[in-house]
Amino acid sequence: MIIQNLQISKNSLFFTLFLLFVFMINILFSYFSYKELKNEYIFETKAEVLNIYPKEKFDVIKLKGDGFEFFASFSKDENIKKLDFLNVVFDTRNITFYTYLKGFFTNILYFERVEKQSNLKEKIVKNIEKNHDDFIIKELFNALFLAIPVSSELRDIITAYGIAHVVALSGFHLVVLSFVIYWILYFPYSFFQNRYFPYRNRRFDILLITMGILFYYLLLTDIVPSLLRAFVLFCLGLYLLRSNIKVISYITLFYTFLIVIALFPQYIFNIGFWFSIFAVFYIYLFIQYFKDGNKILLYIFFNIWMFLIFNPIVHYFFAQTAFEQFYSIPITIFFTIFYPLEIVAHSFYISSYFDDYLKIFLENKINVYEVYTPLYFFILYILFSFFSIWSKKSFFVLNILMIGFNLYLFF
Numbered sequence: 001m002i003i004q005n006l007q008i009s010k011n012s013l014f015f016t017l018f019l020l021f022v023f024m025i026n027i028l029f030s031y032f033s034y035k036e037l038k039n040e041y042i043f044e045t046k047a048e049v050l051n052i053y054p055k056e057k058f059d060v061i062k063l064k065g066d067g068f069e070f071f072a073s074f075s076k077d078e079n080i081k082k083l084d085f086l087n088v089v090f091d092t093r094n095i096t097f098y099t100y101l102k103g104f105f106t107n108i109l110y111f112e113r114v115e116k117q118s119n120l121k122e123k124i125v126k127n128i129e130k131n132h133d134d135f136i137i138k139e140l141f142n143a144l145f146l147a148i149p150v151s152s153e154l155r156d157i158i159t160a161y162g163i164a165h166v167v168a169l170s171g172f173h174l175v176v177l178s179f180v181i182y183w184i185l186y187f188p189y190s191f192f193q194n195r196y197f198p199y200r201n202r203r204f205d206i207l208l209i210t211m212g213i214l215f216y217y218l219l220l221t222d223i224v225p226s227l228l229r230a231f232v233l234f235c236l237g238l239y240l241l242r243s244n245i246k247v248i249s250y251i252t253l254f255y256t257f258l259i260v261i262a263l264f265p266q267y268i269f270n271i272g273f274w275f276s277i278f279a280v281f282y283i284y285l286f287i288q289y290f291k292d293g294n295k296i297l298l299y300i301f302f303n304i305w306m307f308l309i310f311n312p313i314v315h316y317f318f319a320q321t322a323f324e325q326f327y328s329i330p331i332t333i334f335f336t337i338f339y340p341l342e343i344v345a346h347s348f349y350i351s352s353y354f355d356d357y358l359k360i361f362l363e364n365k366i367n368v369y370e371v372y373t374p375l376y377f378f379i380l381y382i383l384f385s386f387f388s389i390w391s392k393k394s395f396f397v398l399n400i401l402m403i404g405f406n407l408y409l410f411f
Contacts, residue, residue, distance in 0.1 A: 012251075015255070016258065019255075019258045019259060019262040020262070022262040022263065023261060023262040023265060026262065026263065026264070026265050027265050030067075030097075030100070030101060030265060030266070031097060033067055033068070033100075034095075034097050034100045037068075037092055037095070037100070038092055038095065040092065041091065041092060041093055042089055042090065042091060042092065042109060043089070043090060043092050044087070044088070044089045045065040045066055045087075045088060046065070046066070046085065046086070046087050046088075046114060047063035047064055047065045047070075047085075047086055047087075047088050048063065048064045048083065048084070048085055048086075049061055049062070049063055049080060049081065049082055049083060049084040049085075049086065050062040050063060050064050050069070050082070050148075050149050051082060051149035051150075051151070052080065052081075052082055052151070053152055054076075054152070055073075057076075058073045058074060058075055058076060059073065059074050059075075059076055059078075059080065060072070060073050060074075061073070061074050061080060062103075062149065063086070063088070064222070065088075068100055068101075068103075068104075068266075069103045070090070070103060070104050070105070070106055071103065071104070071105045071106070072088075072090065072105065072106055072107065072108045073107075073108075074108065082148065082149075083116075083125065083148070084113060084116075085113070085114045085115070085116040086111050086112065086113060086114060087111065087112050087113075087114050088108055088110070088111040089108070089109045089110040089111070090106040090107060090108050090109060091106055091107040091109060092106070094106070101265065101266045101269060102266070102269040103269075120220060121146060121220055124145060124146060124220075125142060125146065125148075127346055127349075128141045128142055128145070128346065130349060131345075131346050131349055131351040131352055132351065132352055132355060133352070133355075134355060134359060136153070136154055136157075136359075136362055137355055137358055137359065137362070139151060139154050140154065140167065140358070140362075141342070141346070141351075143167050143168070143169075144167060144169070144173075144339070144342070145343075145346075146220065146221055147168070147169040147221040147222070147224040147227065150167070154362075156320070156368075157362055157366075159318060159320045160320055160322045160324060160325070160366040160368050161322070161324055161325060161327055161328060161331070161366070162307070162314075162322075162324075162325030162326075162327075162328040163327075163328045163331055163332075165275075165279065165328075165332070166328070166331060166332060166335050168224075168226060168272060169221060169224050169226065169227045170224075170226040170227060170229075170230060170272075170276050170279070171226070171227075171229065171230030171233065171276060171279070171280065172332075172335075173227070173230075173339065174214060174227060174230040174231065174234065175230075176336055176339050176340060177214065177217070177340075178210050178214060178234065180340045180343075181210045181213055181214070182206055182207070182210050185206050185209055185210065186206060189202065189205065189206055189209075190202060193205075204238075204241075204242060207238055208238070211234065211235060211238060214231055214234065215231065218231050223264070224272070225260070225264070225267045225270045225272050225273035225276070226272045226273055226275070226276035228260055228264070228267070228273075229256060229257075229260055229273060229276045229277060229280075230276070232256045232259050232260055233252065233253070233256045233280065236252055236255065236256060236259075237252070240252065248284060248287060249284075250281070250284060250389055253277070253280055253281060253284065256277075256280075257277055260273070271317060275313070275314075278310070278313055279306075279310065281385070282306060282309050282310065282385075283306070285309075285385070285388055285389075285395070286302055286305060286306070288389075289388075289392075289395055290302070290305075299333075300333070303329050303332050303333055304329055306332075307325075307326075307328055307329050307332075308402050308403070308406050309398075309399075309402050311402075311405060311406055311409060312373050312377065312378065312381045312401070312402065312405045313373075313378075313381070315371055315372060315373045315409065316372065316373035316375075316378045319370035319371055319372045320368050320370060321368065321369050321370065321371045321409055321410070322366045322367060322368045322369070323367075323410060324364075324366050342354075371408070371409050373405070377401075377405070380401070381398070381401055381405075384397050384398040384401060385398055
């Protein structure tokens with residue numbers, strides 16, 4: 001037993017060192033790309049418009065180039081739209097390696113529109129446009145299906161309702177999608193397996209096919225950090241399941257974090273990625289301490305607890321608060337049915353039947369006020385969250401802090 005544990009520790013150490021090596025290699029490649037960009041005072045690249053932030057006299061545009069993202073201001077007269085493809089020439093003098101990784105602001109010296117090749121993503125966007133007339137609802141489903149960034153107007157509505165975890169593609173969506181894909185494949189695969197290859201492991205094969213489909217979907221969304229975290233965790237879980245190793249563990253989550261950062265070092269600056277990691281961490285805490293009881297009641301309690309436990313984390317970064325954020329609890333429960341139904345409804349062009357109800361929800365006037373999590377409380381909360389892995393007393397204190405903060409937040 002001791003020799004086996006030493007072997008596992010040795011393998012873990014080698015794997016960690018390997019990931020560190022991959023991280024350094026990717027940082028090095030990023031630095032070479034940065035130096036290439038800095039070789040000249042001006043740099044030309046093709047870029048896709050990710051988002052538009054309207055200001056009083058101009059628009060700030062977020063663009064995605066080849067391996068980096070950047071911001072620039074454009075005149076409103078240019079009439080630039082989201083998902084436009086541009087050939088841009090910009091000033092590189094004030095760009096540092098840090099801002100290159102994080103996303104930099106620059107001056108556009110020249111640009112022209114470029115014809116974009118039609119692909120599956122474009123077809124899905126056009127499908128959404130055909131299904132809906134309202135601009136905000138189009139934006140909502142573009143975000144739900146393709147992780148296309150939303151406007152500041154819709155973002156404020158989403159934040160006010162506390163449903164960012166529902167709209168932003170993450171593990172929550174991947175779980176729903178994998179469940180739907182698995183059961184779509186199950187019966188036809190079972191038919192062929194029983195006839196031609198009964199020796200195969202049906203469950204594992206279907207999960208492998210599901211993984212392949214999800215990987216293509218990940219590429220379709222331009223590798224969203226939170227979705228990437230979920231996909232890596234899914235792949236690790238499949239490997240551990242095959243190896244008869246415990247799937248749900250903090251070590252698995254830790255290595256998921258390391259793998260993502262090793263492959264994409266810039267994601268360390270992405271708040272969505274960090275939220276995704278913390279969300280899974282608190283799910284594991286819930287499973288650790290609340291695994292017994294009626295499954296239906298546990299599921300309802302899980303959604304309530306996750307809403308309350310995550311508030312101190314969210315409000316350190318985003319101060320918007322409203323009593324309507326309690327709606328996120330039933331919305332999260334209902335979304336597991338709504339999401340796959342909407343995918344089917346869009347496929348048959350009948351999704352518009354739900355638009356009137358969505359408009360009532362999105363146009364509802366919400367009284368928003370601001371409450372930030374103090375830095376000292378945030379640090380204390382994080383510490384007790386980690387101590388809860390090993391200590392029931394720490395978990396008890398964590399829940400007291402959670403209750404106290406939510407009373408402070410809403411009352």
